[in-house]
Amino acid sequence: MAGAARARRNAPPREEVLAAAMEMIAERGLEKLTMAALGREVGMSSGHLLYYFGSKDELLLRTLEWSESRLGAERGRLLARAAPARERLDAYVALYVPDGHRDPHWTLWLEVWNRSLTAGDDARDRQAAIEGAWHRDLAALVAEGVSRGEFRPVDADRFATRLRALLDGFAIHVAIGLRGTDRERVLGHVREFLDASLNR
Numbered sequence: 001m002a003g004a005a006r007a008r009r010n011a012p013p014r015e016e017v018l019a020a021a022m023e024m025i026a027e028r029g030l031e032k033l034t035m036a037a038l039g040r041e042v043g044m045s046s047g048h049l050l051y052y053f054g055s056k057d058e059l060l061l062r063t064l065e066w067s068e069s070r071l072g073a074e075r076g077r078l079l080a081r082a083a084p085a086r087e088r089l090d091a092y093v094a095l096y097v098p099d100g101h102r103d104p105h106w107t108l109w110l111e112v113w114n115r116s117l118t119a120g121d122d123a124r125d126r127q128a129a130i131e132g133a134w135h136r137d138l139a140a141l142v143a144e145g146v147s148r149g150e151f152r153p154v155d156a157d158r159f160a161t162r163l164r165a166l167l168d169g170f171a172i173h174v175a176i177g178l179r180g181t182d183r184e185r186v187l188g189h190v191r192e193f194l195d196a197s198l199n200r
Contacts, residue, residue, distance in 0.1 A: 014052065017042050018066040021059065026104035030111055035059070057115050061123055064108050068130045071095065071105070079137055085145030086198070092138060093190050096167050101177035110175060135160055142198075151198040159197070166193065 020041045024033050035046035035056060053059040078091040098106040116124055143156035170189065173181035 014062075015066065017044075017049070017052070018063045021063045022067055022104060022108070025063075025107055029102065030107050057119065057123070060108060060112055060115065061126060064112050065126065065130065067105050067108065068133075072133055075134075075137060079141060085141060085148060085150045086194070089141055089145070089194065089198075090191070092141065093167065093194075094187065096134070096171065097183055097186055097190070098171050098174045100174065100183055103175050106171055106175035110172065131164075135164060138164065145198070149200070152200045154198065163193075166190070 017038070021033060021038055024038060024041060035049050038059075039046045039049050049059065053062060075092065075095055078095065079088050081088060081091075112127065116127060139156045139160035142151065142154065142159050145151035146153055146156060167190065170181065170186040174183055174186055
């Protein structure tokens with residue numbers, strides 16, 4: 001017990017571990033992120049990391065939550081700007097779509113989704129909470145655009161559900177490097193969809 005308490009005192013802050021995990025994914029790819037490699041990066045043993053996180057699945061989900069909290073803060077700033085709803089919607093889409101092949105955030109999302117097939121209810125609920133935040137912000141923005149007369153009348157919640165499904169499909173193609181679906185081409189497709197769906 002004394003050894004565990006000493007390990008906790010000497011361990012780097014949890015956020016540093018999560019930031020290091022994200023950096024490793026960005027620089028080396030997810031396949032290189034092992035407990036042993038991460039431990040070397042932050043000066044901890046893989047045993048200590050397992051003590052803190054319990055499993056690699058939990059480490060990945062916590063890293064995703066940490067990354068999403070940063071994206072959520074950025075999304076909040078973008079959506080709070082005094083700008084037309086369409087301009088803010090385009091900013092939302094730009095933030096959503098991966099930067100390119102092997103985008104670290106989307107690489108992590110794909111792995112967490114894959115592992116959710118055998119995950120428990122808690123893990124799936126935490127993923128749903130992340131998804132829900134993106135959905136609520138999008139639905140609120142669409143509703144605002146409709147109420148101000150910037151967008152044609154649509155059911156904001158249903159539209160947000162469909163748009164996010166479209167974005168997820170395109171995002172996966174960009175993240176895995178599917179030929180013909182680079183980021184700029186995808187953003188162009190989405191702009192055309194939004195023009196056709198929302199322009200009055």
